[in-house]
Amino acid sequence: xxxxxxxxxxxxxxxxxxxxxxxxxxxxxxxxxxxxxxxxxxxxxxxxxxxxxxxxxxxxxxxxxxxxxxxxxxxxxxxxxxxxxxxxxxxxxxxxxxxxxxxxxxxxxxxxxxxxxxxxxxxxxxxxxxxxxxxxxxxxxxxxxxxxxxxxxxxxxxxxxxxxxxxxxxxxxxxxxxxxxxxxxxxxxxxxxxxxxxxxxxxxxxxxxxxxxxxxxxxxxxxxxxxxxxxxxxxxxxxxxxxxxxxxxxxxxxxxxxxxxxxxx
Numbered sequence: 534x535x536x537x538x539x540x541x542x543x544x545x546x547x548x549x550x551x552x553x554x555x556x557x558x559x560x561x562x563x564x565x566x567x568x569x570x571x572x573x574x575x576x577x578x579x580x581x582x583x584x585x586x587x588x589x590x591x592x593x594x595x596x597x598x599x600x601x602x603x604x605x606x607x608x609x610x611x612x613x614x615x616x617x618x619x620x621x622x623x624x625x626x627x628x629x630x631x632x633x634x635x636x637x638x639x640x641x642x643x644x645x646x647x648x649x650x651x652x653x654x655x656x657x658x659x660x661x662x663x664x665x666x667x668x669x670x671x672x673x674x675x676x677x678x679x680x681x682x683x684x685x686x687x688x689x690x691x692x693x694x695x696x697x698x699x700x701x702x703x704x705x706x707x708x709x710x711x712x713x714x715x716x717x718x719x720x721x722x723x724x725x726x727x728x729x730x731x732x733x734x735x736x737x738x739x740x741x742x743x744x745x746x747x748x749x750x751x752x753x754x755x756x757x758x759x760x761x762x763x764x765x766x767x768x769x770x771x772x773x774x775x776x777x778x779x780x781x782x783x784x785x786x787x788x789x790x791x792x793x794x795x796x797x798x
Contacts (some may be wrong), residue, residue, distance in 0.1 A: 545556035605755050612754030616747045625691060632745040634705035644668045667771050671709035671764060675702045687750050694751035701752040707742040708764025711735045
């Protein structure tokens with residue numbers, strides 16, 4: 534038979550363990566709920582914007598392609614000559630450096646750095662979600678459009694390139710990613726002179742990236758124009774939609790978390 538004092542000490546130890554353990558369990562549970570809420574919000578944003586972006590861009594490009602089809606060969610041939618004269622012969626090294634700024638490898642690293650900066654320094658949660666949704670959506674949508682149109686690349690390219698041609702992935706990604714940076718700059722920078730300088734620089738970079746794709750003969754000019762159109766259309770659809778979705782879904786999850794925290798107390 535156990536001694537009464539020993540039983541009492543055991544009960545006190547168990548009560549003490551519960552006193553220290555339960556707060557940690559509640560804290561971990563709340564963190565998991567917040568993590569799950571963020572993941573669901575990201576998945577919802579990505580699915581909705583991808584669906585709407587695909588429908589709108591495919592419809593628009595179907596019409597634009599019909600317009601370009603009549604004189605596309607003449608227009609593209611003239612564009613090859615014009616861009617060559619504009620940028621100059623023997624400039625392939627710096628042209629390839631510029632075109633790299635819209636490659637998937639660079640955009641992936643730049644996107645991750647931007648997300649980390651927004652979360653850790655700027656502490657802007659919505660901007661940090663907007664970056665991967667827009668970037669991943671642009672890449673995914675571009676691959677889908679290439680499979681739909683099945684246009685081969687130009688002959689005699691000056692650098693290696695694989696895959697299909699229409700629309701240009703570099704042009705589309707640069708329009709959406711650097712266009713998103715333009716949006717950040719326009720809404721965040723307070724000094725007008727700095728704001729206009731950043732917007733002008735990023736806009737020039739987008740155009741220059743498109744010119745490099747034609748210069749290197751890895752895309753027709755119509756591919757680049759279609760890529761710009763699709764990237765900007767995707768951005769125009771994604772930003773207001775995600776902003777409204779963030780407000781509505783964020784309110785709902787906040788209420789759910791507050792209710793869960795009250796019940797756990």
